[in-house]
Amino acid sequence: MRGKKVGQNLEKRIQLFTIGVVLIFTILVGRLGYLQLAQGEEYERLAAGNRIRLLPLEAPRGEFLDCNGKVLVANRLAPTISVVPMDLEELEDPQAVLERLGELLGFDVVQSYHDTIARKKARQEFRLFEPIRVATDVDIETLTIIEEHLMELPGVVIEEQPVREYVMGDIGAHIFGYVREISREELDAWRDRGYRMGDLVGKTGLERVFDQTLRGEKGNRRVEVDAVGHPIRDQGKKAPVQGNNLQLTIDARIQVAATKALRESMEELRTRTYNPMPNARTGAAVVLDVNSGAVLAMVSEPGFDPNIFVKENISEEEWQELNDPVLKPQLNRVLRGEYPSGSTFKMITAIAGLGKGIIKPEDTVNCTGFYWRIEPKRCWNRGGHGRVNLKRALAESCNIYFYDLGYRTGIDTITEYADMFGLGKPTGIELHPGEKGGFLATSQWRLQHFGEPWQPGETLSAAIGQGFSTYTPLQMANYAAMIANGGIRYRPYLVQRIISSTGEVLEVFGPEIMERAKVSPETFAAVREGMRAVTEPGGTAYSHFAGFPVPVAGKTGTAQNPQVEDHGWFIGFAPADNPEVAVAVLVEQGGGGSGAAAPVARAIFEAIFLDSGEDLFPAEAGE
16 A cells, blocks of 8 residues: 555656646747747847957048149058057067067057057057057058068058048148047047047148048948957958048149249249348248139148158157248148238228328329428338329339328228228138237227327338238238229138039038128229239339239238348239239248249239149140
């Protein structure tokens, strides 16, 4: 009996165990089915995330085109030396590899490598499998040496990355600017724009202003890695998308001609036998469309080659040259240089006198070479000009005529008209670093600054463009353009269109009127007649425009510069009878404007109207 009961109990236990096993198995199968069917995609995504890594692929930046579609700034693939941290950490002596690489490259790779890693870790952007770039745009000789020693450089890889190519070299550098690795300060300021440590961003010029437009969309390479993060195989890639292109208002041929002319003029001034100007090494030239404000050329000398910044490491010699404290090649003098205007200001004094009815164009003043009304003042022509009306006073730049007119007009009226023409305030052009406003000295400023009223003798100086006031070459070109177009002050601009990499026009920019001068057509006509006479027989610029087939209206100026040589100015427009373009040329320490700046203006007008000048983009055969 007892044995029978034991057998029955054992059988029941086996049945219960079997039922339990079946029940558990059923639950497990059901759960597995749920996971596979209901949440399979989610778990597959999570699993893939643990074994798929995305390596960024840099996007080429958008190109810069001139107004005729010629490429001014492009991209090219450049050899880049990088180090993969994961591979390096597996070595017994990773430091030795970095030191050896530094010997071959010629700089301290160890410091550069560890600094980059520290920055990436600080921003939680460090990845063991992601290469650390240590040298960009490596020259062919160095690249060959690196390739020959790759076997002794485990973890070192040679890649090709898109880098900027500034086609015209040191021509137009202040317009385009340059790109460089993003700084910590920029990363903090642009936290919400999707930038990462190591990204290249515009630092100056249009590269900076339109960085978001130009930068494009990064791609990525999908890499499968094992449990410890080692790459196993590629899983395809998403191609990067090139940034949008900028079509500029700049005409490359005019830009080249203006640059060449300014350089040649300064060279001639420094080396001529009679009265050389050894410090004539810096200057500016700008060309505007008088009917829109479009900038056709912008030159600041000396310039610099922005291709220098493509390299990861700039040599000490290059760095010193870029930061020369005297020549300041990175300074855009067109919009950040501030200078007295000299006699180019005399049109403002004339417009103020005519506008207030103080003079008529035919009224004359007797120039004896001296002016005695307030304090002794001399004309540049010590023998005097005799009786001169407005036309002749402008043509021959008679100081006595404008001393007298300034005295009769008064400083408040003169500065009222100067302000109307945009002198002493920013033009609004879209460049970085931003332009300076210059300075228009007023009687109110004099009282606040010195605690005493404006002095009558200071009005005489102001009437001929001397004294406290300073203006930028861009302001002076805009002022000339206003005289040419009848008083419309446009905002100068450099970009006319944004175009996608596929050719779609995304945005168009055009003329923007900032102000209309309250000046009569008769007043403008009288002043334009005087400026036309400047380039005719007897005028201060006639020797440089004699025989030129297109009528030019202009004004020379010599801006006094205490302790050193005077600055030379020329501003003007052409054709004089139907103006299209205005120019302003400044040569620092070049002496008189007729000898220093007028020849540059002549060369610019030749390039525009006579189709002269060097073309960096010759047409291909069959075009």
